[in-house]
Amino acid sequence: MPDFVTKVLTQGIGEKNLCDIAVYMDTGGYEQLRRAFKELSPKEVSDLTSGANLRGRGGAGFPTGRKWSFLPNNGRPRYLVCNCDEAEPGTFKDHMLLEQTPHQIIEGILISAYAIGSHHAFIYIRGEFKRGYEIFRDALAQAREKGFVGKSVLGTGYDLELTIHRGAGAYICGEETGLINSLEGRRGEPRLKPPFPAVKGLYGEPTVVNNVETLAYVPHILKNGAEWFATVGPERSPGYKIVSISGHVKRPGNYEVPLGTTIRQLIWDCAGGLRDGRTFLGVQPGGGSSACLFEEHLDTPYDFDSIAKAGSMLGSGAMVVFDDTADFVKAAYALIRFFAHESCGQCTPCREGGQWIEKTLARLLDGRGVETDIEVLVSAAHQLTGLNLCALGDSIEPFLASVVKRFESQFRAYLPKTGVPEKVLV
Amino acid sequence: MNGHGHGHVVSETPDVGLPDWTAGVHRAGNAFDEMIARLAPEVDAIVAQYEDSRSALLPLAHLYQEHEGYVSPNGIAAIAHRLGLTPAVVESTVSFYTLFYRKPVGKYMLQVCRNLSCLLGGAEEIMAYFRERLEIGHLETTDDGLFSYEEVECLAACDRAPCMQVNLEFFYDLTKHDVDDMLAAMRGGTFPVKPLVQTKRPSRSWHVVQEAGKKSAGGVGVVDPNNAGGLGDRSGIIMLDRLLTEPGFAQRTRERAAHEPNLQIAAEPENE
Numbered sequence: 001m002p003d004f005v006t007k008v009l010t011q012g013i014g015e016k017n018l019c020d021i022a023v024y025m026d027t028g029g030y031e032q033l034r035r036a037f038k039e040l041s042p043k044e045v046s047d048l049t050s051g052a053n054l055r056g057r058g059g060a061g062f063p064t065g066r067k068w069s070f071l072p073n074n075g076r077p078r079y080l081v082c083n084c085d086e087a088e089p090g091t092f093k094d095h096m097l098l099e100q101t102p103h104q105i106i107e108g109i110l111i112s113a114y115a116i117g118s119h120h121a122f123i124y125i126r127g128e129f130k131r132g133y134e135i136f137r138d139a140l141a142q143a144r145e146k147g148f149v150g151k152s153v154l155g156t157g158y159d160l161e162l163t164i165h166r167g168a169g170a171y172i173c174g175e176e177t178g179l180i181n182s183l184e185g186r187r188g189e190p191r192l193k194p195p196f197p198a199v200k201g202l203y204g205e206p207t208v209v210n211n212v213e214t215l216a217y218v219p220h221i222l223k224n225g226a227e228w229f230a231t232v233g234p235e236r237s238p239g240y241k242i243v244s245i246s247g248h249v250k251r252p253g254n255y256e257v258p259l260g261t262t263i264r265q266l267i268w269d270c271a272g273g274l275r276d277g278r279t280f281l282g283v284q285p286g287g288g289s290s291a292c293l294f295e296e297h298l299d300t301p302y303d304f305d306s307i308a309k310a311g312s313m314l315g316s317g318a319m320v321v322f323d324d325t326a327d328f329v330k331a332a333y334a335l336i337r338f339f340a341h342e343s344c345g346q347c348t349p350c351r352e353g354g355q356w357i358e359k360t361l362a363r364l365l366d367g368r369g370v371e372t373d374i375e376v377l378v379s380a381a382h383q384l385t386g387l388n389l390c391a392l393g394d395s396i397e398p399f400l401a402s403v404v405k406r407f408e409s410q411f412r413a414y415l416p417k418t419g420v421p422e423k424v425l426v
Numbered sequence: 427m428n429g430h431g432h433g434h435v436v437s438e439t440p441d442v443g444l445p446d447w448t449a450g451v452h453r454a455g456n457a458f459d460e461m462i463a464r465l466a467p468e469v470d471a472i473v474a475q476y477e478d479s480r481s482a483l484l485p486l487a488h489l490y491q492e493h494e495g496y497v498s499p500n501g502i503a504a505i506a507h508r509l510g511l512t513p514a515v516v517e518s519t520v521s522f523y524t525l526f527y528r529k530p531v532g533k534y535m536l537q538v539c540r541n542l543s544c545l546l547g548g549a550e551e552i553m554a555y556f557r558e559r560l561e562i563g564h565l566e567t568t569d570d571g572l573f574s575y576e577e578v579e580c581l582a583a584c585d586r587a588p589c590m591q592v593n594l595e596f597f598y599d600l601t602k603h604d605v606d607d608m609l610a611a612m613r614g615g616t617f618p619v620k621p622l623v624q625t626k627r628p629s630r631s632w633h634v635v636q637e638a639g640k641k642s643a644g645g646v647g648v649v650d651p652n653n654a655g656g657l658g659d660r661s662g663i664i665m666l667d668r669l670l671t672e673p674g675f676a677q678r679t680r681e682r683a684a685h686e687p688n689l690q691i692a693a694e695p696e697n698e
Contacts, residue, residue: 087582089580092582095583127488127523128591131594131595165484166488184478185480246547247543252585288580320543320546335542337540341579344522
């Protein structure tokens with residue numbers, strides 16, 4: 001493995017049983033919890049997080065410390081919600097963390113809850129992660145036994161409860177206000193913003209929703225200092241990140257690297273490159289919602305700002321690699337079908353548009369496309385963006401538009417030879 | 427509130443002046459009542475975890491589904507009763523989530539990933555093979571009630587494509603050979619994953635809503651007085667498909683609305 005592959009969150013995974021609290025504590029686990037609760041003020045903890053310039057690892061890349069600072073000082077109860085509803089196509093990092101190193105997540109949640117002054121934290125675990133839920137539940141019971149959770153954490157007088165909430169199969173619950181609705185026992189439909197959750201979130205109270213990976217980095221920032229994190233990688237987008245690499249590569253998997261590592265390094269040095277005799281056609285760098293990048297982007301540094309500058313987004317840190325066997329029409333169809341299926345149905349452009357594009361692509365794949373379909377696909381997709389309550393509707397266009405533009409010939413190849421559908425000919 | 431003489435045991439209910447929804451749908455002394463009684467302490471513990479009892483809606487649906495094999499109309503009524511909601515609110519919420527089955531399903535729920543990374547890893551072949559071997563399609567159950575088959579979205583195991591879940595347990599790096607072995611083991615009773623509880627014989631398909639086009643936001647539905655949610659909450663809307671497809675449902679809804687001033691029908695379906 002190349003030397004830039006780091007072991008922070010992934011330390012010990014595959015080597016030790018980190019689900020056992022004794023093993024986790026042997027590696028220095030829960031020491032930062034002790035330090036935070038006994039030696040640091042909440043402000044000192046959040047200052048460290050801000051100083052580290054930790055940006056959200058769930059998709060949007062919003063600075064975590066700033067998110068915390070939006071909470072109003074109104075004396076109301078505050079909630080911290082850990083978002084473990086990982087469902088972005090191509091992403092499998094939280095799944096790994098949940099099953100392999102649950103105590104690290106618990107420690108991150110508890111320290112962060114303390115930092116924002118919350119006495120009740122939640123973790124929203126994707127419904128499909130049944131095994132992960134069981135592992136986390138058992139780990140939480142161990143932590144409770146040690147006095148890390150519950151009444152008067154470590155005898156400090158600070159009460160902190162952590163409740164596990166299981167989802168039930170809805171991608172949209174990964175959107176923070178959809179998640180909050182789901183946690184309140186409602187349909188997981190995103191809310192209109194503002195008010196943002198920091199002001200009016202769970203039960204109408206100030207709430208912070210952070211991704212699993214984001215919170216898991218917090219104990220490490222406490223341990224190693226803000227500087228340690230902030231000085232790795234690009235200044236505005238620093239630190240480490242777990243990148244999930246899948247698709248046409250030799251060694252798909254999760255690789256933890258400093259942000260700013262290039263896409264080429266990730267695909268070839270980490271994931272072993274393409275299968276023998278194949279050539280590179282493209283990579284989706286940030287989950288199903290991101291636009292495809294191509295050969296000319298291979299030396300782009302993998303960080304929030306550089307990927308955005310290249311015309312895509314880092315998103316959840318999921319790379320799907322395509323070699324020359326890839327059928328981009330089928331790939332686009334799989335993703336559009338996904339978004340159409342997962343649309344909550346609140347906003348017309350997303351609900352109707354997604355299905356419309358799905359049907360057009362299905363028709364094309366079925367050999368019943370018409371010449372104008374390809375143009376319509378792009379223009380229709382373009383008309384969905386920016387018109388929805390949440391980002392789901394805006395996620396329909398990027399990949400489709402990028403691959404139609406680049407591989408138009410692949411789309412054209414599906415058109416009937418005559419250019420006129422058979423039905424019309426009869 | 428519990429004055430219907432059925433004597434079934436339901437754990438503590440908030441007094442919000444709603445009728446006992448469970449009275450009309452299940453009969454005293456049956457297996458369902460026993461289940462409710464048996465699970466009451468667990469239900470209380472779940473509800474106690476939350477500042478607002480409604481948060482227990484999903485956990486309770488999980489719990490009842492685990493014990494009944496699906497979220498039955500009785501289960502919906504019991505959840506409504508326990509949380510001080512109407513069955514309409516509970517049903518509308520439950521119907522949003524694909525892992526809640528509102529009709530009985532097979533003993534083995536086979537959920538194969540159809541999303542991008544699995545597609546690149548050969549999922550098409552696996553899906554076609556499942557369909558061929560089981561002789562059923564997406565969202566269908568075999569006649570013997572043993573298998574339900576669904577093609578699902580990304581399961582977050584893309585490094586080991588193609589992947590699937592059986593009763594929510596993961597299986598990775600699938601080959602046709604694995605499919606044969608798996609089905610044989612399930613038929614022979616030697617499969618390592620526990621079969622789902624089955625309290626009723628499943629029908630051909632369990633999904634009430636199969637098309638996104640039938641989602642509720644089209645404006646047809648019943649707006650429920652319990653909808654006290656935040657902005658954007660539409661949880662009181664009954665699914666359009668039920669109004670359109672269930673015989674007499676729209677008529678019954680209109681009749682109910684005539685007696686309950688708080689209920690209003692947002693829009694009428696054009697025909698039944």
